[in-house]
Structure formats: structure tokens, C-alpha cells
Amino acid sequence: xxxxxxxxxxxxxxxxxxxxxxxxxxxxxxxxxxxxxxxxxxxxxxxxxxxxxxxxxxxxxxxxxxxxxxxxxxxxxxxxxxxxxxxxxxxxxxxxxxxxxxxxxxxxxxxxxxxxxxxxxxxxxxxxxxxxxxxxxxxxxxxxx
Amino acid sequence: xxxxxxxxxxxxxxxxxxxxxxxxxxxxxxxxxxxxxxxxxxxxxxxxxxxxxxxxxxxxxxxxxxxxxxxxxxxxxxxxxxxxxxxxxxxxxxxxxxxxxxxxxxxxxxxxxxxxxxxxxxxxxxxxxxxxxxxxxxxxxxxxxxxxxxxxxxxxxxxxxxxxxxxxxxxxxxxxxxxxxxxxxxxxxxxxxxxxxxxxxxxxxxxxxxxxxxxxxxxxxxxxxxxxxxxxxxxxxxxxxxxxxxxxxxxxxxxxxxxxxxxxxxxxxxxxxxxxxxxxxxxxxxxxxxxxxxxxxxxxxxxxxxxxxxxxxxxxxxxxxxxxxxxxxxxxxxxxxxxxxxxxxxxxxxxxxxxxxxxxxxxxxxxxxxxxxxxxxxxxxxxxxxxxxxxxxxxxxxxxxxxxxxxxxxxxxxxxxxxxxxxxxxxxxxxxxxxxxxxxxxxxxxxxxxxxxxxxxxxxxxxxxxxxxxxxxxxxxxxxxxxxxxxxxxxxxxxxxxxxxxxxxxxxxxxxxxxxx
Numbered sequence: 205x206x207x208x209x210x211x212x213x214x215x216x217x218x219x220x221x222x223x224x225x226x227x228x229x230x231x232x233x234x235x236x237x238x239x240x241x242x243x244x245x246x247x248x249x250x251x252x253x254x255x256x257x258x259x260x261x262x263x264x265x266x267x268x269x270x271x272x273x274x275x276x277x278x279x280x281x282x283x284x285x286x287x288x289x290x291x292x293x294x295x296x297x298x299x300x301x302x303x304x305x306x307x308x309x310x311x312x313x314x315x316x317x318x319x320x321x322x323x324x325x326x327x328x329x330x331x332x333x334x335x336x337x338x339x340x341x342x343x344x345x346x347x348x349x
Numbered sequence: 350x351x352x353x354x355x356x357x358x359x360x361x362x363x364x365x366x367x368x369x370x371x372x373x374x375x376x377x378x379x380x381x382x383x384x385x386x387x388x389x390x391x392x393x394x395x396x397x398x399x400x401x402x403x404x405x406x407x408x409x410x411x412x413x414x415x416x417x418x419x420x421x422x423x424x425x426x427x428x429x430x431x432x433x434x435x436x437x438x439x440x441x442x443x444x445x446x447x448x449x450x451x452x453x454x455x456x457x458x459x460x461x462x463x464x465x466x467x468x469x470x471x472x473x474x475x476x477x478x479x480x481x482x483x484x485x486x487x488x489x490x491x492x493x494x495x496x497x498x499x500x501x502x503x504x505x506x507x508x509x510x511x512x513x514x515x516x517x518x519x520x521x522x523x524x525x526x527x528x529x530x531x532x533x534x535x536x537x538x539x540x541x542x543x544x545x546x547x548x549x550x551x552x553x554x555x556x557x558x559x560x561x562x563x564x565x566x567x568x569x570x571x572x573x574x575x576x577x578x579x580x581x582x583x584x585x586x587x588x589x590x591x592x593x594x595x596x597x598x599x600x601x602x603x604x605x606x607x608x609x610x611x612x613x614x615x616x617x618x619x620x621x622x623x624x625x626x627x628x629x630x631x632x633x634x635x636x637x638x639x640x641x642x643x644x645x646x647x648x649x650x651x652x653x654x655x656x657x658x659x660x661x662x663x664x665x666x667x668x669x670x671x672x673x674x675x676x677x678x679x680x681x682x683x684x685x686x687x688x689x690x691x692x693x694x695x696x697x698x699x700x701x702x703x704x705x706x707x708x709x710x711x712x713x714x715x716x717x718x719x720x721x722x723x724x725x726x727x728x729x730x731x732x733x734x735x736x737x738x739x740x741x742x743x744x745x746x747x748x749x750x751x752x753x754x755x756x757x758x759x760x761x762x763x764x765x766x767x768x769x770x771x772x773x774x775x776x777x778x779x780x781x782x783x784x785x786x787x788x789x790x791x792x793x794x795x796x797x798x799x800x801x802x803x804x805x806x807x808x809x810x811x812x813x814x815x816x817x818x819x820x821x822x823x824x825x826x827x828x829x830x831x832x833x834x835x836x837x838x839x840x841x842x843x844x845x846x847x848x849x850x851x852x853x854x855x856x857x858x859x860x861x862x863x864x865x866x
Contacts, residue, residue: 246449246450248444248449248455248456249453249455250456250606251456251459251463251610252452252456252460253776253777253780254677254776255780256599256602257452257456257457257460257677257681258519258520258680259517260450260452260680260682261517261518261682262517262518264450264451264517265517268450295449295450302449
């Protein structure tokens with residue numbers, strides 16, 4: 205049976221480290237598929253103007269295609285070049301919840317993320333996406349330093 | 350160095366003179382506008398607010414209430430039957446996770462609410478209670494409950510008949526359901542109604558949705574910092590509005606989006622604190638509301654006065670039947686237009702039944718309305734047209750004084766809230782007006798820009814002076830939106846009934862699935 209790993213990218217160098225680690229792991233496992241995921245932070249309970257609402261669908265499509273182009277596709281290319289089986293996923297929502305959902309939907313055995321790249325005020329109030337994921341995930345999580 | 354300073358000083362002086370000359374020009378221009386407006390629009394305003402012969406009951410108020418009652422009966426009290434379902438929709442229980450990132454039910458509701466919650470809840474209620482007594486609150490609540498059915502009807506149609514463009518943007522509202530819906534039913538005249546509605550919508554947006562708001566915001570600011578020319582507020586407001594709607598400065602809009610709901614919560618929170626602190630008087634206040642609803646308790650116009658004020662202010666506040674909400678709600682992402690109808694019926698509930706009632710209770714409990722202890726009836730003011738109040742206040746000032754009796758610093762918070770509410774209402778109405786404008790003149794950058802610039806100019810005019818006739822006219826324009834809209838709704842309501850039947854059947858059979866438990 206193919207082992208599936210979900211790697212959460214964040215568009216930063218930290219995410220690259222998580223990807224490199226997962227690639228290494230995949231090499232050791234052998235029959236392994238990597239799902240590269242990027243979550244666009246979004247809440248259905250935020251407040252928007254009427255004009256933003258009218259353009260939301262268009263913006264969402266743009267956000268997804270930008271994320272694919274800049275983050276997912278380069279990662280997929282890198283892994284495929286190295287001979288690793290791979291898939292890309294872009295999703296809107298809360299980072300921790302979405303990564304956990306992706307791993308459950310695909311029957312992944314593990315989630316690999318980098319140490320949080322956010323800081324300051326938001327982190328103090330809401331905690332980081334990484335720590336939220338560690339606390340709520342239903343599969344083992346590896347946090348790459 | 351000194352030379353530069355002199356040059357700068359002289360330039361500033363020249364600028365100041367120019368602007369004061371401009372101010373004078375605005376004032377005189379304004380007076381002229383007033384005169385011409387009053388003359389030209391007088392008959393129209395008179396017609397919209399005309400009372401039934403032999404009474405002082407404006408027919409437009411009855412038009413709105415009768416429509417709301419008919420929709421309530423026609424849809425079998427949809428506002429109560431589907432209330433729980435509406436809450437579950439807003440919570441996202443029925444939202445497909447694959448649609449994450451699209452406009453949610455909650456967002457559409459919040460956007461529509463930010464356009465309606467505002468001066469109507471603060472100033473309008475004070476006017477109603479000041480003139481009609483606490484009993485007006487009863488009729489206001491009743492009108493709010495009935496109005497939920499009007500919102501349901503128009504917002505379902507708003508989503509069903511919106512335009513979806515290839516680039517993914519959407520445009521919706523009464524003008525679209527009028528033209529497309531009438532075509533579908535094979536009825537003539539849909540396009541004419543849509544054009545008529547759009548014209549009134551533009552006028553309403555420039556008037557009630559803009560000038561009135563700018564004017565009241567200036568009144569609040571000058572009430573705190575002292576009198577100063579209104580055009581200064583106007584220019585600042587216009588600049589900020591311009592930055593948001595033309596410049597696309599999202600950060601300002603984003604700050605307002607965050608602050609306005611916070612202000613709303615703060616307002617309701619403060620009212621709750623006052624009510625809890627005076628819990629022993631709540632029973633008495635409700636007694637006043639019920640008793641006053643049917644006896645008038647000695648207010649101007651008796652119980653009919655209370656009824657008119659309650660109905661009128663509820664309509665002003667929640668805009669049910671006006672059609673504006675159908676524009677705001679139409680952006681939601683859903684395969685079932687009727688779900689947005691269910692969600693929208695929460696709007697009059699939150700706006701009128703909850704927030705307006707809180708304001709009314711606080712005013713009643715505060716003791717700002719002067720009562721004759723011997724008879725237990727309210728004392729009328731000298732003019733005899735309203736209840737006498739401590740310090741002779743009315744409108745926002747009455748609400749402010751009522752909150753001030755319990756929380757001394759609250760009037761300052763309220764002033765900030767009024768300014769922010771005014772701003773968010775302006776942003777919302779700029780969009781409603783724009784949609785009507787582009788419906789008439791076509792979608793395009795130039796068309797949009799021309800409307801947005803006109804809108805900003807009207808902000809300055811609105812703040813610059815008291816525009817009695819213009820405001821009367823803009824109120825009349827908003828209500829005439831309701832004349833056209835409700836007329837169309839009577840023809841289109843069977844389409845909504847069809848949707849309701851199909852949806853209820855599928856909901857009962859389990860075909861419509863919950864995604865969250």
C-alpha cells in the first residue's frame with residue numbers, strides 16, 4: 205500500500221525545509237506519495253463590503269491559480285524530477301483544520317509542516333497554525349525546524 | 350528660509366480664502382438647490398407621504414405593512430417555520446466545504462446588515478418613541494416581524510435572477526429580477542419597472558444613503574467639538590469615501606468592516622448592561638410598551654400616532670420591501686437561491702426586533718420622557734407634537750441622553766458609533782446606487798467612475814448644510830423604490846413559492862444534506 209504524506213507549504217523558506225524533509229522521508233519509505241498542500245487563510249465569518257462580495261468568486265479563482273503557479277507547481281516539479289509521486293492541493297480555510305481535513309480525506313499517514321513562520325501579536329492571541337495543528341490533528345505531525 | 354516661509358504662509362492664506370469663498374459659494378448654491386428642489390420635488394414628496402383622506406396615516410406605511418402581511422400569510426409564516434433553518438444556514442451547517450473561499454451566508458448577511466444598522470436604530474427609534482411613546486415599540490416589533498417575510502421574498506429573487514459574468518463577478522437586485530422574472534412569466538413591463546426602480550435607487554442612494562448620513566455625521570461631530578462649517582466634514586468624508594470606492598484602498602474598508610460590527614456589539618452590550626442594572630424596571634417598561642400600543646398613554650396622536658411612528662420607523666430602519674437588501678444578498682455562493690432568502694429574514698429580526706427594541710427600552714427606562722406622576726400619562730412638549738423630554742432632546746440626542754443617564758461617557762462612544770455607522774451605510778449605498786447606475790448605463794470602468802465621483806460630490810453637499818427638502822426627497826425616493834419593488838413582488842411571489850415547495854420537500858426527504866453535524 206502506498207504511504208501518503210501531506211506537506212503543508214507556507215510560501216516561505218520554512219515550507220521548503222518541510223518539503224525537503226518529506227522528500228527525504230519518501231525516499232526512505234519507498235512506495236510513497238506526497239500531497240503538497242497550500243491553505244489560503246480564510247474565514248466564512250469575516251466581514252466584507254458588498255463590492256468585495258460581488259467579486260469574491262473571481263478573486264478566489266485568482267488566489268487559487270496564483271498559489272498553484274507560485275507555490276504548488278514548483279514543489280510538484282521538484283518532487284517529480286526527483287522521481288517522487290506527488291499531487292497538489294490548494295484550499296481556503298483555517299490552516300490547521302484544512303491540513304487535517306486533507307490528510308483525512310486522502311487517508312494520509314502523516315502531516316509534515318515547518319515551524320511556524322508567523323509571530324507577534326496574532327500568535328500570542330490565537331496561537332500559531334502549527335501548534336493548533338499539532339493539538340488537533342488526527343494523524344501524527346512532524347514539525348520541521 | 351524666511352522667504353520660503355513667507356511664500357508658504359501667503360499660499361496657505363490664499364488657500365484659506367479660496368476655501369472660505371468656496372464655502373460661501375456652496376452655501377448659496379445650497380440655498381438655491383434647496384429652493385429649486387423644494388419646488389420641483391414637493392409634489393412627488395407629497396404624493397409618497399400623502400395621508401389617507403381624513404386621517405394622518407401615510408398610505409406608503411400601509412403599503413409596506415400590507416405587503417409584509419400578505420407575504421407572511423402567502424408563505425405560511427415562513428419567518429417562524431424556517432427560523433431555526435436560517436440559523437443553521439448562517440452557521441454554515443449546509444455549506445459545501447468545496448466552496449470554502451466563496452461568499453458565505455454569514456458574510457452576505459453581515460454585509461446587508463452593515464447597510465441597514467445605523468442611524469435608523471439610534472435616531473429613528475428615538476423619534477418614534479419621542480413622538481409615539483413607548484407603545485410605538487410594539488408596532489415597530491410587529492412591523493419588524495412581518496417585514497422578515499418581505500425580505501425573504503426579495504432576497505430569494507435577488508439571488509435567483511442575478512447576472513453572473515464570465516469573469517466570475519455577479520450583479521443582482523430588483524432590477525434583474527424584475528426584467529428576467531417578468532420575462533419568465535411572460536408578463537410585459539418588467540423592463541420598465543426595472544428602469545423605474547433603478548432611477549429611484551440612484552436617487553435614494555444619493556439622498557438617504559449619502560447626504561442624510563453625511564449630514565447626521567457632521568451634526569454629531571460638531572456636537573462634540575463645537576460648531577464649524579459642514580463642508581470641512583464633507584470634504585474629509587468625501588476624501589475617505591473616494592479612497593475606498595474609487596481608489597480601492599481596501600485597508601480603510603477593512604478597518605470599517607472590523608470596527609462597525611464591534612460598534613454594533615458595543616451598542617447592544619451597553620444597552621444590555623443598562624437593562625440589567627435596571628432589571629426591576631424592565632417589567633414596567635414592557636407594561637408601558639403594551640399599554641401604550643393600544644391606549645397611547647396620552648401621547649400626541651393617541652394610539653394611531655404610536656402605530657404610525659412604530660411602522661414608519663421600522664420600515665426606515667430595516668428597509669424590508671425596499672429592495673436594497675436584494676442587491677447586497679445576491680453575491681452569496683449557493684446552488685439554492687432560497688437559502689439566502691431564509692438567511693435574509695434574520696435581518697429585520699436583528700435590526701428591528703433586537704436592536705431597535707433595546708434602544709426603545711433604554712429610552713423608556715432612562716426617565717428621559719417626562720411623565721405626570723399624578724396621572725401616569727406622558728406630558729406633551731410646548732408645541733404639543735411630541736413627549737416632553739429632559740433637556741428638550743429628540744433624535745440621536747435623546748438616545749444619547751438616555752444612555753448617558755446610566756453610563757456618563759457613553760455619549761462620546763455613541764458619537765463615534767454614529768459616524769462609523771454613517772460611513773458604512775454610505776459605502777453600502779454607494780454600491781446599491783452603482784448597481785442601479787450600471788443597470789441603466791451598462792457595465793464599464795467609465796460608467797462606474799462617473800457614478801462614484803457624483804457620489805463623492807454629494808457627500809460634500811450633504812454635509813455642507815441642512816438640506817430639509819433634499820432629505821425629504823431622498824426619503825421619498827427610498828420609499829418609492831418600495832412602491833415599484835413590492836408591485837413587482839406581487840407578480841413574482843409565485844416563483845418564490847415554487848422554490849419554497851421544492852426546497853421544503855427536498856429538505857424533508859433528506860436530499861438536501863448537512864455537511865456539518
